[in-house]
Amino acid sequence: MAEVPPDQFNSQFKGTSSLFNQIPAKESQDDTKAPLPKGVVLDKDGKPCRTCTSVASWRALTKQAKAESAAPSDTSPLSSSADKMTTATTPLAAAASPAAPSTPAECPPDVEELGRSTWTLLHTMAATYPEKADIQQQNDMQGFLKFFSRLYPCWVCADDFKTWMAHPSGRNQPKLSGRKEFGWWMCEAHNEVNRKLGKKEFDCRFWEERWRTGWKDGRCD
Numbered sequence: 602m603a604e605v606p607p608d609q610f611n612s613q614f615k616g617t618s619s620l621f622n623q624i625p626a627k628e629s630q631d632d633t634k635a636p637l638p639k640g641v642v643l644d645k646d647g648k649p650c651r652t653c654t655s656v657a658s659w660r661a662l663t664k665q666a667k668a669e670s671a672a673p674s675d676t677s678p679l680s681s682s683a684d685k686m687t688t689a690t691t692p693l694a695a696a697a698s699p700a701a702p703s704t705p706a707e708c709p710p711d712v713e714e715l716g717r718s719t720w721t722l723l724h725t726m727a728a729t730y731p732e733k734a735d736i737q738q739q740n741d742m743q744g745f746l747k748f749f750s751r752l753y754p755c756w757v758c759a760d761d762f763k764t765w766m767a768h769p770s771g772r773n774q775p776k777l778s779g780r781k782e783f784g785w786w787m788c789e790a791h792n793e794v795n796r797k798l799g800k801k802e803f804d805c806r807f808w809e810e811r812w813r814t815g816w817k818d819g820r821c822d
């Protein structure tokens with residue numbers, strides 16, 4: 602895809618976002634309309650969910666929306682037949698896109714940028730968690746994770762994360778007694794998403810070097 606200069610890109614997105622917002626959820630679920638580009642995830646109200654979609658898919662959607670609004674036809678790319686409500690496999694397809702560009706600076710995050718930033722927060726919370734956590738600290742973290750898994754802005758990601766944590770065996774419940782256990786648990790949680798997305802798993806023996814102490818070779822010093 603041709604690069605768009607940042608100033609044009611921003612205004613292009615501004616215009617298109619307001620176009621998205623004007624489309625009522627009901628209309629966006631009309632089965633007669635053109636399909637959404639691959640990887641675009643809809644929010645629960647039927648509108649495109651930017652924080653659930655990769656920037657590549659979002660750009661395809663934007664392009665399609667602009668083309669459709671310029672054309673005399675009454676079809677809208679925001680009115681999907683195939684992807685009315687999505688599953689976690691949809692962002693997986695988007696994330697797996699080989700030519701995925703990165704989000705331009707100072708723009709709203711796509712699913713990947715949001716994910717990277719969030720993992721930084723989550724692993725850093727584990728890295729700064731007490732070596733031995735008292736009951737209050739454990740309860741606070743338990744509460745944070747509970748609300749996090751409800752409120753994370755990529756709703757399909759949040760749903761999967763919540764489901765993983767609530768595995769009936771209890772094996773994925775947060776391990777909150779201290780830093781080592783919690784850091785390892787967070788690493789496993791992240792690896793669960795890595796597997797789902799077809800990414801390489803991280804060796805959890807190194808989570809502290811990655812997120813707390815810096816690597817032993819000194820590159821972070």
Ligand SMILES: Cc1cc2nc3c(=O)[nH]c(=O)nc-3n(C[C@H](O)[C@H](O)[C@H](O)COP(=O)(O)OP(=O)(O)OC[C@H]3O[C@@H](n4cnc5c(N)ncnc54)[C@H](O)[C@@H]3O)c2cc1C
Nearest residue numbers: 689692693696713716717719720758762788791792794803
């Ligand atoms: C709770 C949650 C659920 C998500 N669910 C989805 C989803 O369903 N679909 C989707 O498309 N995206 C999802 N994401 C986003 C996804 O996980 C990635 O953040 C995104 O694809 C960008 O990946 P990345 O390759 O840049 O690195 P990231 O996976 O964001 O990782 C960032 C850095 O963390 C380190 N790292 C990697 N794995 C581990 C690990 N196991 N332990 C410790 N450190 C590690 C590496 O140094 C890596 O560079 C989710 C994010 C979160 C926080």
